[in-house]
Each structure stands twice: as structure tokens, then as C-alpha cells.
Amino acid sequence: MNDYERRIRELINPWSTKFSNWWSNSSIRSALTNRSVDTAELRRQASAQAQRAATAMKDMRDSDTAKKAATAMTDLRQREPVRKAEESAKRVLHDLRSGHNGGGKS
Missing domain, CATH: 1.20.5 (Single alpha-helices involved in coiled-coils or other helix-helix interfaces)
Structure with a gap:
């Protein structure tokens, strides 16, 4: 590593560390993470409800x-x-x- 690279890394490192700390504790990150979990859960629930509805329709048609x-x-x-x-x-x-x-x- 040459002198320029070392100096640039020394300048960037504090900001990078601050950003990483902020991102780790950020409500934005947790919202994005939870959103994908929530979306998957909603899809799972919708699929289960659709299956129940299809079964009910079949039972009704056969009645x-x-x-x-x-x-x-x-x-x-x-x-x-x-x-x-x-x-x-x-x-x-x-x-x-x-x-x-x-x-x-x-």
C-alpha cells in the first residue's frame, strides 16, 4: 500500500465506521428487513386462505x-x-x- 492509499483509508475509515454503526442500528434497515419477512408472511397467509376457499368451493359444488x-x-x-x-x-x-x-x- 502506498502512502496515498494509506492516507485515503485513514480519512475514509472514521466515516465508514460511523455509517456502519448507524446502519446497524437504523430503523430503515430494520424496516426493510422486517418488510421482507412481513411480505413473506402475508403471502403465506394469502396462499393458505386461497387454499381454504378453493376447498370450500369444491365442497359446496359437490353438495x-x-x-x-x-x-x-x-x-x-x-x-x-x-x-x-x-x-x-x-x-x-x-x-x-x-x-x-x-x-x-x-
């Missing part, structure tokens, strides 16, 4: 109540007023998309 509800919806759709309303809605949407005004005069 008799869900099957009865699906049957009731199918029966409801087969009723004449519902079919007519669906056909009417389809015609209105078709007219809107095609630019027709539904039979009225322009």
Missing part, C-alpha cells in the same frame, strides 16, 4: 344443495316466460349491435 340449486335454475330456464324474455333480450341486443332501431321509423 346436494348445490345440485338442487342447479336443477332449480335449469327448471326455471325451461319455463315459457323466461324463454320468451331471453329471446326478447337476444333480439334487442342483436338490433343494438346491428344498428337497427327495433322496427320504429327513423
